[in-house]
Amino acid sequence: MGKKNMQSENIRFFNTLTREKEKFAPIEKGNVRMYTCGPTVYDYIHIGNLRCFLFEDVLKRWLEYRGFQVTQVMNLTDVDDRTIKASRTQGVPIKQHTERFVKAFFEDIDALNIETATYYPKATEHIPEMVALVKKLLEKGYAYRGEDNSVYFAISKFKDYGKLAKIQVNELKAGARVKVDEYAKEEASDFVVWKAWDTDDGDVFWETEIGKGRPGWHIECSAMSMKYLGETFDIHCGGVDNLFPHHENEIAQSEAATGKKFVNYWLHNEHLLVEGKKMAKRLQNYYTLKDLMAKGYDSKAIRYLMMSVHYRQQINFTFDGLEAAKKTLERLTNFVLRSLEADGKSGGDRLTQLIESAQRGFEEAMDDDLNISVALAHLFDFVRDVNNLLNEGMVNKQEGQEIYKLMVKFDKVLGVIGEVKREIKLSKEAEDLIHMREEARKVRDWKSADQIREQLKAMGVVIEDTAEGIRWRIEKQ
Numbered sequence: 350m351g352k353k354n355m356q357s358e359n360i361r362f363f364n365t366l367t368r369e370k371e372k373f374a375p376i377e378k379g380n381v382r383m384y385t386c387g388p389t390v391y392d393y394i395h396i397g398n399l400r401c402f403l404f405e406d407v408l409k410r411w412l413e414y415r416g417f418q419v420t421q422v423m424n425l426t427d428v429d430d431r432t433i434k435a436s437r438t439q440g441v442p443i444k445q446h447t448e449r450f451v452k453a454f455f456e457d458i459d460a461l462n463i464e465t466a467t468y469y470p471k472a473t474e475h476i477p478e479m480v481a482l483v484k485k486l487l488e489k490g491y492a493y494r495g496e497d498n499s500v501y502f503a504i505s506k507f508k509d510y511g512k513l514a515k516i517q518v519n520e521l522k523a524g525a526r527v528k529v530d531e532y533a534k535e536e537a538s539d540f541v542v543w544k545a546w547d548t549d550d551g552d553v554f555w556e557t558e559i560g561k562g563r564p565g566w567h568i569e570c571s572a573m574s575m576k577y578l579g580e581t582f583d584i585h586c587g588g589v590d591n592l593f594p595h596h597e598n599e600i601a602q603s604e605a606a607t608g609k610k611f612v613n614y615w616l617h618n619e620h621l622l623v624e625g626k627k628m629a630k631r632l633q634n635y636y637t638l639k640d641l642m643a644k645g646y647d648s649k650a651i652r653y654l655m656m657s658v659h660y661r662q663q664i665n666f667t668f669d670g671l672e673a674a675k676k677t678l679e680r681l682t683n684f685v686l687r688s689l690e691a692d693g694k695s696g697g698d699r700l701t702q703l704i705e706s707a708q709r710g711f712e713e714a715m716d717d718d719l720n721i722s723v724a725l726a727h728l729f730d731f732v733r734d735v736n737n738l739l740n741e742g743m744v745n746k747q748e749g750q751e752i753y754k755l756m757v758k759f760d761k762v763l764g765v766i767g768e769v770k771r772e773i774k775l776s777k778e779a780e781d782l783i784h785m786r787e788e789a790r791k792v793r794d795w796k797s798a799d800q801i802r803e804q805l806k807a808m809g810v811v812i813e814d815t816a817e818g819i820r821w822r823i824e825k826q
């Protein structure tokens with residue numbers, strides 16, 4: 350861990366809980382514990398979900414850049430209203446159905462170069478923890494059993510209910526109940542934490558101390574986050590669409606059960622629009638990552654496009670934008686290659702200053718609530734200015750290495766450049782000659798082999814015979 354990076358006291362995040370930018374300080378020095386609501390594995394995730402996971406990835410990478418150890422938990426919702434409905438519609442056992450989409454989820458995050466979380470707990474593997482939490486809520490009087498035998502959380506008993514979404518609970522609404530996992534702010538009411546089995550659940554149920562049934566969606570995240578991160582942890586993230594009711598309910602359940610503050614910093618990312626409109630299957634602007642890759646788009650360009658806008662701003666995903674992202678990445682890759690190959694005179698103080706100010710600008714912007722658009726602007730100013738120096742032959746070998754190192758450092762956060770190699774292709778003619786030479790060597794016709802070697806050399810292709818076989822390189826002409 351580089352000491353230089355330990356400037357963690359400069360990080361500020363916009364906390365949804367206070368609606369203010371706050372200085373970030375984790376509970377435990379040097380360690381960050383963060384929970385990120387994961388996918389509901391009933392279908393392929395769409396690019397709106399991926400925007401959220403990309404924002405969380407950049408957040409995690411930034412904390413690591415600043416020298417923190419990050420423990421990240423991302424749950425997999427493999428039992429809820431949607432997974433049950435989808436598996437029953439398909440006539441497939443729920444486990445078989447969800448496993449297919451768990452696999453697809455991991456393929457997607459892998460393709461987008463999203464770092465893996467520390468834990469990926471599945472809801473179905475944490476039923477005892479959920480039951481224990483519901484029992485605690487019953488004992489403390491925050492939850493009660495309805496006539497349908499399900500257990501509900503009484504929002505009127507928890508005085509802070511509404512503190513995240515900033516809503517006042519209408520007195521008249523208290524006592525009204527909602528059994529579905531998803532509902533609107535206006536429908537704030539007692540919500541289900543344990544759903545008693547009914548016929549719509551088919552064979553999806555657990556026989557437990559609190560009855561035959563299954564957990565509500567919200568209790569799943571409370572139980573799994575506290576299991577892996579403790580009763581109070583640092584950061585909880587998610588899409589703005591999960592702010593209410595999901596996150597509001599997580600706070601209510603967890604704080605009612607423990608009597609402690611649940612989470613210190615709540616970070617929410619804004620929606621993704623597609624070609625200016627809200628994404629919807631009926632508008633035919635609904636895309637999964639696989640849809641885009643099947644159209645021939647590169648996953649790195651997709652990653653770049655979706656993370657290049659500040660997370661608290663809506664992003665308008667367009668195909669023009671995707672083309673532009675591809676060109677931008679080509680520019681970055683080329684820049685890195687040029688730096689690696691630099692062999693001119695020294696750029697002197699001017700170059701040193703450019704390197705310093707690029708790093709400072711990038712870091713200050715990222716510390717400021719992950720202001721990635723400003724960070725990227727600093728990066729591209731740097732690319733432009735150094736390209737000018739490269740054009741003038743004013744970057745020497747060692748400076749080229751320094752530029753390269755800075756770019757690698759930035760890319761640890763951006764994750765879009767990766768390893769760069771100049772793609773060198775041999776001409777068909779040279780390939781044929783190498784092949785002919787191999788044939789000649791096989792029959793110990795050394796004379797022909799040597800002649801061909803000379804012929805290749807004249808074309809600028811240098812051949813070496815090594816123990817591992819033939820190596821070739823292009824010699825500068």
Ligand SMILES: [Zn+2]
Nearest residue numbers: 386387570595
């Ligand atoms: Zn959640």
